[in-house]
Amino acid sequence: MENIKKIEEMLMTAIFEVFEKMFYVFTEPLRGDGDGGVYHMKSSISFNGPVNGMMEVLLSKGTAEVMVKNMLSLDKNEITDPITADCIKESLNMICGNFVRRLDPEKVFLLSIPTFEMISGNLHRDRQIKPHEVRLMFAAEGGNMEVLMTAPEIFNRRCAHEEDVRGHERKRASN
Amino acid sequence: MSFNVMIVDDSGAMRAVIKKIINISGFKMSQCLEAGNGREALEKMKGNWVDVIISDINMPEMTGLELLQFLNEDPLYQNIPVIIVSTEGSRERMDEVLNYGAKGFIKKPFLPEDIRRVLYNVIGVGADGEYQEDRGDADDGDF
Numbered sequence: 349m350e351n352i353k354k355i356e357e358m359l360m361t362a363i364f365e366v367f368e369k370m371f372y373v374f375t376e377p378l379r380g381d382g383d384g385g386v387y388h389m390k391s392s393i394s395f396n397g398p399v400n401g402m403m404e405v406l407l408s409k410g411t412a413e414v415m416v417k418n419m420l421s422l423d424k425n426e427i428t429d430p431i432t433a434d435c436i437k438e439s440l441n442m443i444c445g446n447f448v449r450r451l452d453p454e455k456v457f458l459l460s461i462p463t464f465e466m467i468s469g470n471l472h473r474d475r476q477i478k479p480h481e482v483r484l485m486f487a488a489e490g491g492n493m494e495v496l497m498t499a500p501e502i503f504n505r506r507c508a509h510e511e512d513v514r515g516h517e518r519k520r521a522s523n
Numbered sequence: 524m525s526f527n528v529m530i531v532d533d534s535g536a537m538r539a540v541i542k543k544i545i546n547i548s549g550f551k552m553s554q555c556l557e558a559g560n561g562r563e564a565l566e567k568m569k570g571n572w573v574d575v576i577i578s579d580i581n582m583p584e585m586t587g588l589e590l591l592q593f594l595n596e597d598p599l600y601q602n603i604p605v606i607i608v609s610t611e612g613s614r615e616r617m618d619e620v621l622n623y624g625a626k627g628f629i630k631k632p633f634l635p636e637d638i639r640r641v642l643y644n645v646i647g648v649g650a651d652g653e654y655q656e657d658r659g660d661a662d663d664g665d666f
Contacts (some may be wrong), residue, residue: 369632370540420539434536441534441581442631445610449630456615459581461533 355451356482359497362446363484366439371415375486375493385485385492388412389432391440391464395448397457401499403447405440406467408491412436429466437462443495451502525551526646527571531564531578531590532608537631541577541608541638548639561585565593573603575646577638580609580616591623604645608633 360377367373387406394402407415416427416435440462448457477483480500486493528545530538538557545552556571558564562585564576576594580587587607594600606627607620617628627641 366632369634416536420536421543431536434534438534438537442610445612445631449610449612452613454614456611456613456619459610461581461583 352482355497355502356484358450359443359447359482359495360484362443362450363486363495365446366442367415367488370419370442371435371439372418373411373415373488375488378485378487378492386469387467387492387494389436389464390467391433391436391462393440393444393462394460395444395457396460397448398452398455399499399501401497401502403440403444403498404496405436405443405493406496407436407493410490411488411493412490414488414490415439433464437464447497525553526574527554527556528552529556529558529564529568529573529576529578531558531561531576531582531587533559533579533582535559537579537608544635544638545642547635548642550639550642561587561590561593564590568600575642576603576605577608577642578605580607580611580620588619588623591620591625595624606641606645608638 363375367375385408388409389412390404390406392402392404394400412432412435413424413427416422416432417424419435420431422431441459444459445457448459451457477496478498480498480502482497482499484495530541532538532541535557542555542557545555554571556564556567556573558567560582561578564578565585576590578587578590585593587609591605591607594603594605601624604626605624606629607625608629608631609616610631612628612630620628627645629637629641
C-alpha cells in the first residue's frame with residue numbers, strides 16, 4: 349500500500365511539474381474513484397526500461413485549449429487540431445519522462461513516440477481500475493484531465509518484495 | 524555578433540517554445556533553423572552555417588544521439604556546440620550524451636531561465652549578447 353502511495357506521489361509530482369512549468373496550468377487532484385468528467389482527447393505512450401508500462405492522458409477540450417494557449421501564447425482562433433495534438437503528445441512525453449526519472453534516476457528508459465486521438469466521453473467511466481494501475485484525476489482550468497498508468501512490473505516487484513518480507517518475518521518468528 | 528541557431532525536435536510546439544524563449548531572452552539570433560529530426564537537420568545544415576544546435580533525443584528517423592554521433596565524426600561539424608533538451612535525464616543517458624560530445628543538457632519540463640542560462644554559457648556570451656572572456660563556473664546544465 350505504501351509503495352502504491354509513493355508511485356502515486358511520484359506520478360502526481362511529475363504531472364504538477366509539467367503542467368506548471370510548461371503550460372502555466374494549476375491542477376487540483378480529485379479524490380475517489382468517481383467520474384472524472386467528460387473528455388475529448390486522449391494521448392498514449394509506453395515506456396521500456398528497468399520496468400515496462402504505459403501511460404494515457406485524457407483531457408477535456410477546455411483544458412487542452414488553455415494548455416495550448418499558454419504554452420504557445422496563441423489566441424483562441426489560432427489554435428488548430430494539429431497544434432493541440434502536438435502539445436498534448438508533448439505533455440504526456442514530458443510527464444512520462446519525468447515520472448521514470450523519479451522511478452529510477454540511474455537507468456535509461458526508452459519512451460515510444462506518443463499517439464493522439466479525439467474521443468468522446470470518459471473512456472474510464474465504467475471501468476474498474478486494476479491492481480496494477482494508477483489513475484489520477486484532476487480539475488484544471490477549462491475542465492479536467494486524468495492520467496492512467498499501467499505498469500504490472502512495478503506492482504509485481506512490490507508484491508515479490510512484500511512476500512520476501514513476510515517470509516523473512518515468518519522465519520524469524522518460528523526461530 | 525549574432526548567431527544561427529538550429530532547433531531539432533519532432534514537436535513543432537516544442538520548437539516554437541524554445542524559439543520564443545531565445546527571442547525573449549535577448550540572445551542575438553540572426554537565423555533560426557528548425558528540423559523535425561536529425562536527418563532533416565543535417566539536410567538543412569548543408570546550405571546554412573549553424574553556430575549552435577539545440578536538439579531533442581527521442582525523434583523518428585534520426586535521433587538526437589545519432590545526430591550527435593554524426594556531427595562528432597565530421598571535421599566540418601564537430602566543433603558546433605550541441606545542447607540536448609530531453610525528457611530523458613538518467614545518469615546513464617547523460618554520460619552517454621557527454622561521451623558523444625554534447626555541451627549542455629536541459630531536462631524537460633524546463634523554465635525559460637534554464638534555456639537562457641545553458642545557451643549563454645555554452646556559446647560563451649553574456650547577458651549583453653557579447654562574448655565573455657571568462658565564463659566562470661559551469662552551471663548544472665553544462666558539462
